[in-house]
Amino acid sequence: MRSVAVVLALIFAVASAWSIDYTGYTVQRCSTNSEDKRDLLYGITNAFGIDVLGEFIDSVDLLVEPKRFDLFQGLKCKVIVEDVQKKIDDEEVTLQASRLEFLQNKNDSDAYHKTYHTYDEIIAKVNSIAAQYPSVARVSSYGSSLEGRDLIVIRIKGTTTTTKKTIYLNSGIHAREWVGPATAVYIIQNLAEKYGKDAEVTRLLDAIEFVITPESNPDGYSFTWSDDRMWRKNRNNNQGNRCKGVDLNRNFDVYWGTGSSNNPCAEDYHGTAAASEPEVKAMQNLVTGLANKIGAIDIHSYGQYIMRPYGWTNALHPDEAIIRQLGNQIVADISDVNGATYSSIRSAELYPVSGASDDWFTVKLNLWGFCFELRDRGLYGFRLPEAQILPTGQEIFRAILTYADFVLANFNKD
Ligand code: ARG
């Protein structure tokens, strides 16, 4: 009986989902392998408000609606998804199946990591990890989103009395990048449960407090579950403009407004002022207030990149030699876990932008602010199959430990 009720509830949930229809939309991969082509393509995406889904060293993935197909004729773009809505619908079927599995095995943490979760489920999971490991983990709120959702932070550290350094991790700033928050929860769980059991985790947690915000754009994330699977921004109503949302990763107080859009309809709309958005303001306050900071990472998808500073300029960071070594080490260690290939690059090598969190960590806090772009390289994009959540979690958990080991040994502000 119980499972019949669950199935009916799920069918109802499916029927009411996705009020935005992507029928006929394609994903096109366009080469940007010359300076001219790159300028031309970014010129088109800016002028026509075309959504850049993924960026690579010499190509971009664009979400193109049928009325814009003409623009790309002759540019030799390759259609990599024929019908975006069909793909979303197919994914919805596997999502419901994997969620049913989870709902029937709520206490099995393996089942948890084999599907995606609503904002409420993420909060419940993070709270339950803290309740299970009260001597190492503590959850609190660091503010609320525009629509009034709680912004939560979990702090994880060892039980020794030594003063801890601090590393900050964030994910979820872009709503549709679902594997980010899923990975953050995996990291939270593994840090908490491996303390006192795994030698490396124990040593790190006795030296470092990890401060983690697993879902820093809860309004946008909730909207990807209820209305629009491809939503990226927050849900600011932009003073009644017909286009909603601010790109939180263009809203940080670092060179704000110099490499981003002032058009509310654009996917990279930077808002009305630096840190105009409550989600960004709250994060800046939280992170500014942390003591003894030695590192910070913002987690995104997709593309499989480990990105080091800078992101707003192609100029080299004064510590380029050592941070390149750090990036390369992370990439090598990731590949040892499950064989996945990530690339170590400077953030700006994809496309320089302003107001991003990684640059804010680097420039305003004087850290080696990194940005990770998780799986994949565009085959599934933002809706990575459930079977890849665990392997992604495993390799990025390794990446975080490598980053922590490295900054603990080598980062010195003075
Ligand atoms: N895909 C991310 C974004 O568009 C990458 C940001 C990397 N950071 C940077 N400062 N370029 O926000």
Ligand code: ZN
């Ligand atoms: Zn992103």
